[in-house]
Amino acid sequence: xxxxxxxxxxxxxxxxxxxxxxxxxxxxxxxxxxxxxxxxxxxxxxxxxxxxxxxxxxxxxxxxxxxxxxxxxxxxxxxxxxxxxxxxxxxxxxxxxxxxxxxxxxxxxxxxxx
Amino acid sequence: xxxxxxxxxxxxxxxxxxxxxxxxxxxxxxxxxxxxxxxxxxxxxxxxxxxxxxxxxxxxxxxxxxxxxxxxxxxxxxxxxxxxxxxxxxxxxxxxxxxxxxxxxxxxxxxx
Numbered sequence: 001x002x003x004x005x006x007x008x009x010x011x012x013x014x015x016x017x018x019x020x021x022x023x024x025x026x027x028x029x030x031x032x033x034x035x036x037x038x039x040x041x042x043x044x045x046x047x048x049x050x051x052x053x054x055x056x057x058x059x060x061x062x063x064x065x066x067x068x069x070x071x072x073x074x075x076x077x078x079x080x081x082x083x084x085x086x087x088x089x090x091x092x093x094x095x096x097x098x099x100x101x102x103x104x105x106x107x108x109x110x111x112x113x114x
Numbered sequence: 115x116x117x118x119x120x121x122x123x124x125x126x127x128x129x130x131x132x133x134x135x136x137x138x139x140x141x142x143x144x145x146x147x148x149x150x151x152x153x154x155x156x157x158x159x160x161x162x163x164x165x166x167x168x169x170x171x172x173x174x175x176x177x178x179x180x181x182x183x184x185x186x187x188x189x190x191x192x193x194x195x196x197x198x199x200x201x202x203x204x205x206x207x208x209x210x211x212x213x214x215x216x217x218x219x220x221x222x223x224x225x226x
Contacts, residue, residue: 043205
């Protein structure tokens with residue numbers, strides 16, 4: 001069964017550095033999402049992406065964040081200048097259609113900002 | 115925006131008993147409500163979902179009910195087993211389906 005994949009599984013970075021988190025959605029999916037989960041807390045929506053543009057974004061997704069689909073398979077989340085409070089698990093998700101279609105999550109990237 | 119509340123935050127049951135987790139939402143336009151199970155350090159896994167044109171859905175030991183008038187939905191797990199122990203999250207999708215709002219999670223422990 002196809003799965004969403006993410007790399008790396010764990011990223012450690014210094015405060016102020018840029019990081020890029022990578023995701024490969026399920027191949028015939030058209031809608032892509034990024035979420036974050038601070039340790040022990042709920043999953044928080046960051047951004048949704050469809051047809052090569054952002055559909056919706058939360059207040060967390062400020063100018064320090066950007067997303068890109070650089071080719072036909074990858075979907076990336078860039079954090080320009082990381083802060084300590086960016087430390088969290090970041091999940092990518094995808095689904096084939098919008099509306100009420102099922103969403104599938106990747107295994108996550110644990111980001112640690114020192 | 116949507117606000118999803120989830121109760122209880124922790125729940126312990128004896129093996130074989132039932133577990134019920136409840137969520138409320140605020141936006142009457144929300145029309146899709148998935149439930150996820152998350153084991154420690156793992157990704158959220160969809161276990162069941164319900165769309166707003168249905169009042170109840172069942173899949174073996176798991177069922178979800180939706181009351182659109184009251185804006186609440188519940189997860190029911192019957193005949194609980196130790197492997198059901200995990201954190202469970204409810205979620206509500208925005209009316210566009212482009213944004214998902216998660217509850218704060220319920221840590222379920224099934225005692226053998």
